[in-house]
Every structure is written in C-alpha cells, then in structure tokens.
Amino acid sequence: MILGVLKEPGNETRVSLHPEAVKALVGSGNQVLIEKSAGLEAFLADELYEEAGAKVAERDALLSTAQMVFQIQPLAHEDRAKLSPGSLLVGVYQPLVAQDLVKEIAGQGITLLSMDAIPRITRAQSMDVLSSMSTVSGYKAVLVAASHLPRFFPMLMTAAGTIAPAKVLIIGAGVAGLQAIATAKRLGAVVEAFDTRPSVKEQVESLGGKFVEVPGAVEDKSAGGYAVEQSEEYKQKQREMLEKSIIKSDVIITTALIPGRKAPVLVTKEMLVKMKPGAVIVDLASINGGNCEGTIDNQTVVVEGVTIIGNSALPATMPEDATKMYSKNVHNLLKLLLKEDQLNLNFNDEIIKGTCITHEGSIVYPPLTK
The missing domain is CATH 3.40.50.720 (NAD(P)-binding Rossmann-like Domain)
Incomplete structure (x- = not known):
C-alpha cells in the first residue's frame, strides 16, 4: 500500500x-x-x-x-x-x-x-483522536488562562502579605476537563468542576477538585461518554447552581459539547457582568459556537471586563x-x-x-x- x-x-x-x-x-x-x-x-x-x-x-x-x-x-x-x-x-x-x-x-x-x-x-x-487531542487542549487551556490572569494561581505567603489562591471552575469533566483539573491543581488553584454526568464525580474528586452537582441530570450510556440534551427544568436548576460558582471564579475553562449540535451556552452575559474584573474564560467549545456568550472562535475578546479566549486549535500549539x-x-x-x-x-x-x-x-x- x-x-x-x-x-x-x-x-x-x-x-x-x-x-x-x-x-x-x-x-x-x-x-x-x-x-x-x-x-x-x-x-x-x-x-x-x-x-x-x-x-x-x-x-x-x-x-x-x-x-x-x-x-x-x-x-x-x-x-x-x-x-x-x-x-x-x-x-x-x-x-x-x-x-x-x-x-x-x-x-x-x-x-x-x-x-x-x-x-x-x-x-x-x-x-481515539478526540481523547488524545482533548488531553492537549485541557492542559494548554489552563496555561493560557494563567498567562492572561492578572493574579497568581497558587497561594503565596510572603513578607508583603498572603496571596489567596485562584479559584478555577471547569465546566465539563470529559478528557479535556479532567486534564484541566489536574493541571490547575498542580499550579496551586482551588478547583471546582461541573458536569451533567453524576458518574464523573469520583474522577473529579480523585484529582482534587470539588464536584458541583445539580440533581436530576439524565445520563445516557449509549452516548459514548458524551453529555446528552437535558430537560428545561434541569437547565434552569443548572443555571442557578452554576451562576454561584461562575461569579466567584477567577478562571473558567469550558469544554461542554454535544456531538452534532451547537454548544450549549452556559455562561451568559448576565453572569459575565457579575464576574470579577480581570477574570479569564478559555472556551474550548468555541468551534461549535462556544459555551460562553461573546465567545468568538480563534479570537480573544474582552466582555464586561472578562477576557474570553475562544480557541479550538490548542493542540496545534504543542x-x-x-x-x-x-x-x-x-x-x-x-x-x-x-x-x-x-x-x-x-x-x-x-x-x-x-x-x-x-x-x-x-x-x-x-x-x-x-
């Protein structure tokens, strides 16, 4: 051949x-x-x-x-x-x-x-190319976020005072999300993670992250490990629960994708307004529209004082x-x-x-x- x-x-x-x-x-x-x-x-x-x-x-x-x-x-x-x-x-x-x-x-x-x-x-x-490349994306997303964040990731105790650790939220605990959790923890951040699949809670916690759980999620084992479409009632609960974590976060990494569909919007403009000035979002779902309102694929924009990095090509950076x-x-x-x-x-x-x-x-x- x-x-x-x-x-x-x-x-x-x-x-x-x-x-x-x-x-x-x-x-x-x-x-x-x-x-x-x-x-x-x-x-x-x-x-x-x-x-x-x-x-x-x-x-x-x-x-x-x-x-x-x-x-x-x-x-x-x-x-x-x-x-x-x-x-x-x-x-x-x-x-x-x-x-x-x-x-x-x-x-x-x-x-x-x-x-x-x-x-x-x-x-x-x-x-499985998707898993391999998601490993690269999850790792690099945290490094990109750290380079844009105007704060340290780890807690520092210095003669000039104590610096609190950065708060990082990972949305989507698939391969990219889990790698992002592990990388953020290694850099010293306090990490929370959300996923509609309750079965990933143990994996999140094993990496040192806190799992943000919204009761009532539907999980389909035939979906090949991907998230599936949820009910409107669940989506409302999800928005309310996520908003609490979003507005206190310094960094958010979003990875939520549903095969063949537009990426679900999980971070709204109303939430961006409430976030800390200087916060950073790296949207790995940008190629399918993004999980954040305001995301533009392969561009970095600032919306309501929050830096939003839409990057679907992070594997090409390594x-x-x-x-x-x-x-x-x-x-x-x-x-x-x-x-x-x-x-x-x-x-x-x-x-x-x-x-x-x-x-x-x-x-x-x-x-x-x-």
Missing part, C-alpha cells in the same frame, strides 16, 4: 504520521511518501522521515500516486480532484457538522475515514507531542485496516464501520444514513 502524508494548511502545525510510525509501516511492507517540509512545524525534518524509510515527494506527485492520503485538516477540493480513483482519505472531518462537504467527497468517489468519528469503545481507545499522540492513534487504526500491506475495509468491524464516512460514491456513516 502506498501511503501519502501531506503538509498541513494554514496554522496547523501537526502532521499525520510521526517518523516512528513511518518506520513501522515501511517495515511491514508499505511505501510511505511524505510531502517536502510536512513535519517542520512539529520539529520533524525531512531527513528524519527519510531515515525512517519514507520518500520525500512534491504535493501533486504524492496526491496522484498515493492510495491512502493523510492530512489532519480537510483536504481542499482542488487537491481532492488530483487523487487517483478509489483513493482513501484520512483526516478530521466532523461529518455531523460538515455534511455538505461529506456529500461532495462522496460524489468524488473518495473513501473517507474521519478520525473524530472513531467509536468510543474500549477496543478503540488506542485510536505540535511535537500532539503529533506523536495523533500519529499513534492513526497507526493503531492502520493496524486494523492494513493486512499484509493490503486494505482490509471490513464493514463488519464496528470500528471501521463507525469511522468510514463515504465509500464507492455513497455516504455510509450510520448517523447520516438514518
């Missing part, structure tokens, strides 16, 4: 495959083409890929030659047109959100695998380790897909069935075929 790794567009600094994965793939009989300078932003020179057994290629030659093409960000229409018939494309495509793009790709006869669609089941944990993690996820998926260097697109396997979005001119992703 000929595998082609492309240089990412725009400000994306990660690359799909690390030289470690390339070495293993070449060793198992595959040919790997890497676009010139594809890994430079992740501190991976072309020479490292060549030492691993890859061949450096120009973009057009790679697109027309590779049987399987890797680019994290969605491939542009003009690039997709250069792919050879029957090619397989691997990246992060948000199929529930970008449905028009999915239809276009299906019409081009391209087989699309979207790494963010991998089922959240035990057997697929080693391939490209070296983020690339290693993403590449490991992709390589583990390829172990399932490639048998003796031949493509094994077995739709009886729930991982492949859940990850494959388009095939042979049709949309095959179950949530889009109902």
